[in-house]
Amino acid sequence: MSQSEEFIWEVEDNKNALKNLKDMEITVSNKTSEHCESFYEDDVKQSYSDEDNEDQCEDPLDNSADDVKVTVFQGEYNEVDFINEVNEDEPILPRHAVIHSRNKRSKTYPSEFISPNGRIWSISNASIKTIVPTDLSFLKLMPKGKGPAAKVKNVLEAWCLLLDERIIATILQYTNEKIHSFKGKLSYQRRTDVVELRAWIGLNYLCGIFRNTAYPGPLNELWTWELGNSIFRATMSWKRFEFLASCISFAAPNNKRGALQCVMLVQDVWERFLANCRSYYAPSGNCIVRDTVINANDNARLTVLCDAKSMYFCNAIISNQMETKAIRERIVLHLVTDIKGSNRNIVLNEEYTSAILAQKLKHRELTLTGALSNESEDVPHALLENETKYKLYSDIGCLISYTATTETPEFLLTTITPGVVAIEQLYKSTNQSWDHLEHVIAAFSTKNAGSETFNNGALNLFYRVMDYAAINAWILLKLSTSGLSSAPTHREFQRDLGLYLTQMHLKRQLHDKNKLTLPQKLQISEVLGEPTDKLLADACEVVKKGTARGFVPTDQLQLPDGLILRTRELERRKRCCICIKYQTRTRCQQCLRAYCHRHLIVRCNDCMGVTELPDP
Incomplete structure (x- = not known):
């Protein structure tokens, strides 16, 4: 032959x-x-x-x-x-x-x-x-x-297999260490936690969706009322987002120099991410x-x-x-x-x-x-x-x-x-x-969330990690035997991922009574798709209590004869005897206990019948 x-x-x-x-x-x-x-x-x-x-x-x-x-x-x-x-x-x-x-x-x-x-x-x-x-x-x-990835059911479950809790904990540890060394005293320069860090990552994914044009404008436009999106304003302020981006860290700082310095600064996170992708x-x-x-x-x-x-x-x-x-x-x-x-x-x-x-x-x-x-x-x-x-x-x-x-x-x-x-x-x-x-x-990269004010090689590598994590998680969801009947497109997947990552942080802010104003809470409720009736009803009750006029019968007035009223101002700030949470410089002129303006009744000299206040 x-x-x-x-x-x-x-x-x-x-x-x-x-x-x-x-x-x-x-x-x-x-x-x-x-x-x-x-x-x-x-x-x-x-x-x-x-x-x-x-x-x-x-x-x-x-x-x-x-x-x-x-x-x-x-x-x-x-x-x-x-x-x-x-x-x-x-x-x-x-x-x-x-x-x-x-x-x-x-x-x-x-x-x-x-x-x-x-x-x-x-x-x-x-x-x-x-x-x-x-x-x-x-x-x-x-x-x-393979393994758990064969049965993932939703967007967040697939993504958490790749950027797992160990990676998030590593980033959180070194980021808080850098924030602590910064010693900032402004409100947006505080330490962060796992919930807020995931929300920051979610906003990066959303920036890749909403800022993917060939000639994008300034990044802070996404936080404006005129041209921005409510999800950005509701999650965190622009200054807080930019501050976290400048402080994000993946390892302890070192003095090594070279072409691969960015790899040294993100080595632990990088190796763990590769291990998850291969597994x-x-x-x-x-x-x-x-x-x-x-x-x-x-x-x-x-x-x-x-x-x-x-x-x-x-x-x-x-x-x-x-x-x-x-x-x-x-x-x-x-x-x-x-x-x-x-x-x-x-x-x-x-x-x-x-x-x-x-x-x-x-x-x-x-x-x-x-x-x-x-x-x-x-x-x-x-x-x-x-x-x-x-x-x-x-x-x-x-x-x-x-x-x-x-x-x-x-x-x-x-x-x-x-x-x-x-x-x-x-x-x-x-x-x-x-x-x-x-x-x-290139179209939906989280690098679109990068600020033009600084250049961080390790952060650029982490942007690439987030991009590959989103793409891989999308593929795992499409391959999953327990996945959705109709798989989303990559843009829809990344959009849903950004919303899921910010959801827990938004809910926490919504239930924090003293952190946000009523318009901000209404905005968060609209983003989360929750009803706003209870928020409006609670706000009305607060307003009614603040504008209510009290009636005190004459036989219940505690005004002994010869009462001497002291000055209302304290020498130093003390905590309110009722709410304890706030410090104040005001006090009751009769019992001399510290009260904030929320629990202190103010009356003028004519209504009290005071002709002359004694010197303190």
């Missing part, structure tokens, strides 16, 4: 898998019409340089969550689009050396190409050493929540690794591993932009630690793709699909001089030439056996998913 027939026979073996996958996709289309717009681990220390202990890491995917029913999920793409019913390689396989034509001269093509690093590429697929199964198994893996989710069979900038003013770069189908934030590493090629390989190998041995596919860009990395991923039972630039050492120079579309094979996989958005030819390196899977379509759809994720984050 020839090599061509072996390859075609291998494709024929996959037709049953192709038919089963299409039947599954038809079921998906019948059960859901939603289109996913975009997107939890034990305490694991993030260190991409520790490859020696990689084999000792427990895979969070291997747990009892496999028995949980997986919710049908449409996602960013349809897996059927990546399947070729006809073998792509059939027109290319006969081109070993010469192509004959009756009307034209025979054209001779080389059967082998040599790249600058010495790797030999052949037009024959006989050199492929298959380590990873080349069937459609990675396309059958669907995303799912509560199992990605689909196609994942993507990309870079994003945390802050344009420093060199810190965030490299993330996302599920290309749901855009769930699976894992991440913060590193310096000035890194070597070997460090980039270790970054990718660390990010895929949780999914090794699962036959999943990893999509990379030109910066990370290499034949060496493809070989390492194959030994971890993972496939690679990535772009190679024309300057890559894995691309033979002879291909750059020829506009013919080639498909070459080596011991590490297949090299495909294709035309991207520009006229310059580019190349795709894949360890998936081509012909069964449309590699170019797979790479294109995955990149579109990443672009969609970046668009959603």
